[in-house]
Amino acid sequence: MFEVPDDLRYMESHEWTTTDDVARIGITDFAQDELGDVVFVELPDEGDELTKDEEFGVVESIKAVSDLYAPISGTVVGVNEALFDQPELVNDDPYAEGWMLEVEPANEAEFDELLTAEEYREQTE
Amino acid sequence: MAHRKPPLREVHADRGATFTGFGGWEMPVEFDSIRTEHAAVRDSAGIFDVSHMSEIEVSGPDATELMQRLTTNDVTALDPGDSQYSCITDGSGVILDDTVVYALPDELTDADSPEPTYLFVPNAGHDEQMYERWTTHCDEWGLDATVDDRTEEWAMFAVQGPDAPDLVADAAGSDVLDLSRFEAAYATVAASECLVARTGYTGEDGFEVLCPWDAAETVWAEFDCQPCGLGARDTLRIEMGFLLSGEDFDPENEPRNPYEAGIGFTVKLDTEFVGRDALERAKKDGVDERFVGLKLDERGIARHGYELRDKDGESIGHVTSGTMSPTLGEAIALGYVKRNYAEPGTRIRVVVRGDEKRARIVNTPFLEDK
Numbered sequence: 008m009f010e011v012p013d014d015l016r017y018m019e020s021h022e023w024t025t026t027d028d029v030a031r032i033g034i035t036d037f038a039q040d041e042l043g044d045v046v047f048v049e050l051p052d053e054g055d056e057l058t059k060d061e062e063f064g065v066v067e068s069i070k071a072v073s074d075l076y077a078p079i080s081g082t083v084v085g086v087n088e089a090l091f092d093q094p095e096l097v098n099d100d101p102y103a104e105g106w107m108l109e110v111e112p113a114n115e116a117e118f119d120e121l122l123t124a125e126e127y128r129e130q131t132e
Numbered sequence: 133m134a135h136r137k138p139p140l141r142e143v144h145a146d147r148g149a150t151f152t153g154f155g156g157w158e159m160p161v162e163f164d165s166i167r168t169e170h171a172a173v174r175d176s177a178g179i180f181d182v183s184h185m186s187e188i189e190v191s192g193p194d195a196t197e198l199m200q201r202l203t204t205n206d207v208t209a210l211d212p213g214d215s216q217y218s219c220i221t222d223g224s225g226v227i228l229d230d231t232v233v234y235a236l237p238d239e240l241t242d243a244d245s246p247e248p249t250y251l252f253v254p255n256a257g258h259d260e261q262m263y264e265r266w267t268t269h270c271d272e273w274g275l276d277a278t279v280d281d282r283t284e285e286w287a288m289f290a291v292q293g294p295d296a297p298d299l300v301a302d303a304a305g306s307d308v309l310d311l312s313r314f315e316a317a318y319a320t321v322a323a324s325e326c327l328v329a330r331t332g333y334t335g336e337d338g339f340e341v342l343c344p345w346d347a348a349e350t351v352w353a354e355f356d357c358q359p360c361g362l363g364a365r366d367t368l369r370i371e372m373g374f375l376l377s378g379e380d381f382d383p384e385n386e387p388r389n390p391y392e393a394g395i396g397f398t399v400k401l402d403t404e405f406v407g408r409d410a411l412e413r414a415k416k417d418g419v420d421e422r423f424v425g426l427k428l429d430e431r432g433i434a435r436h437g438y439e440l441r442d443k444d445g446e447s448i449g450h451v452t453s454g455t456m457s458p459t460l461g462e463a464i465a466l467g468y469v470k471r472n473y474a475e476p477g478t479r480i481r482v483v484v485r486g487d488e489k490r491a492r493i494v495n496t497p498f499l500e501d502k
Contacts, residue, residue, distance in 0.1 A: 043165060049432075069166045069455055069458070
C-alpha cells in the first residue's frame with residue numbers, strides 16, 4: 008500500500024502539506040506512483056505568493072504532465088532546488104527529500120479544510 | 133466502447149502492469165518503470181507485447197498487383213521471407229498508415245498460387261479500415277485476391293536489445309541468427325509455429341515474433357527478459373526519430389505525405405499506386421514543412437502540440453512527439469517546421485505553457501547526435 012503519514016494534511020489532487028509555521032509541500036506517494044518516472048519539476052520562486060486551490064507549478068513524468076495545486080495560501084520562503092537536477096527524488100522519497108516548497112501560511116484556518124490522512128487513504132484505496 | 137484485449141491481458145495484470153487505451157486496445161503501458169524498461173532494451177533486452185498491431189493477409193493470383201497498387205513501396209522487390217517498410221496513402225498522397233509488408237516465407241504459401249502471399253501490419257485499430265480498403269479496391273479493380281484480417285489470430289511480441297538475438301536463438305533455434313534485418317522465417321517456439329522477423333521499432337537489434345493467439349502465453353514465457361510496456365516503446369522510438377501513427381502523422385489531425393514525414397524512401401514512383409501522381413508532384417515541387425528532431429537548451433519538456441517559433445516570435449511549426457530521453461538525459465522532440473528552419477543547428481523556440489524555451493534542430497536518430 009501507499010504511504011500516507013498521519014501527521015500531514017492532503018488535497019484530493021494529491022498534494023500534501025505539513026501544518027508547521029513554515030509548511031512544507033509536496034506530492035504524495037500515490038501521486039508519484041501514478042505519474043511514474045518524474046523527469047521535470049517547475050516551481051515558483053522564493054517570495055512568490057500561493058493561493059489555495061490554484062496552480063503553483065508543474066510536475067512532469069516521462070508519460071504525463073500534471074499541474075500542482077496549492078493546499079494553502081501563503082508566501083514561498085523555500086524551494087527544493089535539488090529537484091531541478093534530481094527530479095527522481097519525488098519518486099524515491101516523496102515526503103522527505105522530494106519536498107517541493109516551504110510556505111509561510113497566510114491563514115492557518117485553511118489547514119482545517121484539507122483532508123486528514125484517514126480521509127486521503129479512503130480516497131486512494 | 134470496450135477496448136479489445138490482447139491475449140495476455142491478465143498475465144500482464146498479474147505481473148503488475150498498468151494499462152492504457154491505445155488504438156482501441158487495452159495494452160500494458162508500464163511493468164516496472166519506463167526508465168528501467170528503456171534501459172533494459174538499450175543495455176540488454178526487453179520484450180514487448182505488441183499484439184495490438186493489425187495483421188492483414190493477402191493471397192491469390194493477383195495478390196502482388198493488389199499490394200503494389202495500395203502501398204507506396206515496390207513489393208516486387210520482395211523475395212519470399214523479405215519484408216519492407218511502406219506507406220498506404222490516399223489519392224492526394226496523404227499517409228493513411230505506415231506498415232511493414234512481409235512476403236511470407238515459402239512454406240505456408242499456397243502451392244497452387246504463382247504469387248507470394250503477403251502479410252502486412254497496419255497500426256493498432258486500423259485493421260478494419262485496411263481490410264475494407266483492400267477488399268473494396270480488389271473488387272473495384274476486378275482482381276483475383278483473397279484478403280483476410282488475421283489480427284485476432286496472430287499475437288505479436290517484440291524482443292529487442294543487444295541480448296535479443298541470443299534469447300531468440302535459444303527459443304527459436306540458431307537459424308534465426310542468419311536472418312538479415314527485415315528478413316523473416318518460420319520457426320518453432322514453445323512447440324508453436326511462429327513467424328520470426330528481424331524487425332523492430334526501438335533502434336536495437338532484435339526480432340518480432342508472430343505466434344498463434346492461443347499459444348501466446350507459452351511463447352511469451354520463452355523469453356526471459358524485462359517485460360516492457362508502451363511507455364518505453366515510445367521513448368525508445370522517439371530517440372530513434374521513428375514516426376508514430378496518430379501522433380506524427382494522422383489523416384485527420386496531422387495530414388502529411390511521406391516526403392514531409394521524412395520517409396520519402398518508401399515511395400517508388402516507378403510503380404503505380406493510389407496517390408502516386410500527387411506524390412510525384414510533391415516531390416517535384418518540394419515540401420513546405422519538414423519533419424525534424426529538436427533538443428531543448430533550457431529546462432522543460434516539449435510535448436505533442438506545442439508551438440515552435442523563430443527568434444522573432446513568428447510561428448514556424450509544432451511538436452508532434454516529445455519526451456525526456458532516458459538515454460541522453462535531455463529533452464528531445466519531433467515535429468514539423470517550415471523548410472527554411474529545418475537545417476540541423478538552427479536555433480528555434482518551443483512554447484512550453486506560454487513560455488518560449490530555447491531549442492535547436494538536430495539530426496535524428498538522437499542517439500547518434502550524442
